[in-house]
Amino acid sequence: MNLTAKMERGDLMAAACPSREVLKHVTSRWGVLVLIALRDETLRFSQLRRRVGGVSERMLAQTLQWLEGDGLVKRVAHEVVPPHVDYSLTPLGQQAAERVAALADWIETSLPKIAAHRKVGS
Amino acid sequence: MNLTAKMERGDLMAAACPSREVLKHVTSRWGVLVLIALRDETLRFSQLRRRVGGVSERMLAQTLQWLEGDGLVKRVAHEVVPPHVDYSLTPLGQQAAERVAALADWIETSLPKIAAHRKVGS
DNA sequence: GTAAGTACATACATTTGTGTAAGTATGGAT
């Protein structure tokens, strides 16, 4: 365990903290959905695209690169034609996906209550 | 319990699902931090602004309105001069904040590992 | 021969998020 490994915990309330970047990637519009989609199974690019409703190819690629850069997603390309690339979660990514999925699940479940509030408060 | 109250659970993978809006608010850059800041205590606008590093007045107001509209935040204005407005979480907001805080805490804790990966993968 | 599927990259256009500056009405401090 060297110096870099001893780096301190992040602080999201601090504007300059690098954790803000990670938060941005994980809570990005498509980041959330990609993490959830990869939670149960390894998926290929096109499968992922079909699973996550509304993503463009461009954004899916971008999002996957962000998550790969943070070490949450693992990319494995098989050198064949046509291309075949598998995406899966790293152990770190699994942990993140758990939390994200918990939030997403709560939103899906609570949607009726939230929608009801919207109507009243109109 | 009428028809509107029986509305079904949301599906975030569906592009047109209203839950996407809620997700956007809750996982927005400042939405996350506001929910966490209000988790332990009721705060006034300016207090909130000082607590959440880097928010502009404009965005804080915007974010609070989103969350209030979704029924997650309660706004109480005291009719005095100078203005005094208290923000707190509704029961629904508390539930959301729990999940968001779990994710945020994980990010803060895991930052060293993530940062380490970034260096290696450069 | 033509179209479709695969996993992207790249250029360009547009939408959205976000920041900055200023304004409002008032009271208290300097």
Added chain:
DNA sequence: ATCCATACTTACACAAATGTATGTACTTAC
């Protein structure tokens, strides 16, 4: 008399996120 604090709103501007269209290199299906 001037400045600051409160809790915003509004107008303007810019940067970032996102979408659209196109291209690649090759294979299989029609």
